[in-house]
Amino acid sequence: MLSAGQLGWLFRACLCAALFLQPAPMAHGQPVAANWNQFRGPDGAGVAENANIPAHFGPDTNTIWKVAIPPGHSSPVIWNDQIFLTASEDGRTLVTIAVNRTDGHILWQATVQADRKPNLHQLNDPASSTPVANEKHVYAYFGTYGLICYDHAGKKVWERKLPTPRSKYGVATSPIPYRDMLILAKDGDGGTAKLLAFNRDTGETVWEAPRPLFHAGWSTPMIFHHDNVDELILLGSKRLTAYDPTNGHEIWWSGGFSNETVGIPVAGDGLLFASAAALGGRGDDDIDAERTWKMTLEKFDKNHDGKIEREEMTEGFGFIQRPELPEDNPGYAMPVRSKDSLLRMFDRNHDGVITKDEWMRAMADFAAASRPNLEAIRPGAREDARKTHLAWEKQHGVPEVPSLLFYHGRLYLLRDGGIVTCLKATTGAELFQGRIGARGQYIASPVAAGDKIVVASVFGVVTVLDAGEQLKVLASSDFKEQIFATPAIAGNTLYLRTENHLYALGTAK
Helix, strand or coil, X not given: CCCHHHHHHHHHHHHHHHHHCCCCCEECCEECCCCECCCCCHHHCCEECCCCCCCCCECCECEEEEXXXXXXXXXXXXXXXXXXXXXXXXXXXXXXXXXXXXXXXXEEEEEEECCCCCCCCCXXXXXXXXCEECCCEEEEEECCCEEEEEECCXXXXXXXXXXXXXXXCCCCCCCEEECCEEEEEXXXXXXXXXXXXXXXCCXXXXXXXXXXXXXXXXXXXXXXXXXXXXXXXXXXXXXEEEECCCCCCEEEEEECCCCCCCCCCEEECCEEEEEECCCCXXXXXXXXXXXXHHHHHHHHCCCCCCCEEHHHCCCCCXXXXXXXXXXXXXXXXXXXXXXXXXXXXXXXXXXXXXXXXXXXXXXXXXXXXXXXXXXXXXXXXCEEHXXXXXXXXXXXXXXXXXXXXXXXXXXXXXXXXXXXXXXXXXXCCXXXXXXXXXXXXXXXXXXXXXXXXXXXCCCCEEEEEECCCCCCEEEEEECCCCCCXXXXXXXXXXXXXXXCEEEEECCCC
16 A cells, blocks of 8 residues: 555656656667757756767767758757757847757758847857757747747747847746746846746746846756655746746745856755856856956056056956956956946046055955855755755855756766866765866756766867766867757767757767
8 A cells, every 4th residue: 555655756757757758769779768858858957867878979970960050059959759959040030940860851940030139148149048848849939039839840839929038148048848837937137037837738828926036047947856846946146946836936045146147956866956156157256366466467567567557458458257268258357348437446546546455355345246156955945945954055166157967976067167076966075176178168068978978168179078976088079160059868869069060979870
């Protein structure tokens, strides 16, 4: 005789199977799980436990097929034999694409027209939001248009025009599935932030939850399953919040995060993990102010008096935030809109000159005003979880854009510069930190496949790591195109989107 708890567990297991699993097709002669249904796959975890991908692959190595596609930053999603992704052309033409998983030929394309071009950060794109797929439909969200539902043959089923969230950087959040709903975060400036749930078959609004405390954000929600309970988790400006996914009612929150958040939270070993870099993207609590001062003097102190005068603030002068990045990378420095604005920030005695002491004091203020943070939250919280359910927190190695990866009891953190940090998930103890040899910025999130972890840099270098407690690079390949999209995995194949192509990478059989 099953207990009430066992019956509840059995019901949840059956529900998850109904939502995510279909009869396994044959890929390259092997039965495989073929569905990577949302951003970072089921539950947004970025994990394909049983996948067996090769360590060595590249544009000309272990490439099963390659197809040219229009540009876009959304990640591919997979349902059975179809791959879905979105793209943009000229900033206003928004495209949903279906690709045959077997041979890579394009099955159909469907377009809509936005009323205007968006204002975007140079690392963003009008097609940054990843679609959602299920057994009948694919759902594409474009921040400048709204939510569109197509069947698997490309016929439009319904659409919801939605106001564009107010943001100086554009939109990047992706919808997620839950039961018979789609849930979408629309965090924007000016008191417009909200969470929305739509009926997946009709597009009608099921519930709406205002988020008046939040500003523009780029995080995607996730569902935290624990103790026969589902909680809808969303990281936003300055805090992490849990909602009842059936009605949008707030359950708990935890503060301690910076104002700009990007990554999707993950769960494992009975804990929930969420992280956000400091304002400007800094990943450590401390900032090397001494280094930034020396770098500024070397380039701009023309009279070598150890100070920066107004006349020396020539083209390219800025407030260095991320000295570890190349000068031409976004995020390296806050550009100066006017010399007066920078002097107001640094020149404490108003004499038109920035001294080392003034620089160091301003940098200390900047560091104190915003800090990176990674929190581990125990389940079961009500109201302020930081007071009662904070298991541990860290302010070191925190990613700016890539989401955390939980795998085999460990958390992997990926930062710009190709810096990977590995933590023991239950305690936060650092197991290793090191560089993987592929520098530059990282937008794509890491994914795990079998005994491997795959990361991709914006510069187009894909690195395969051993999924263990020591940093071990297994292979690296340069695809010679920019990469913004997180890879998808189905069966024993990795699907990689570069700037102009979609690759199927694996060992053909």
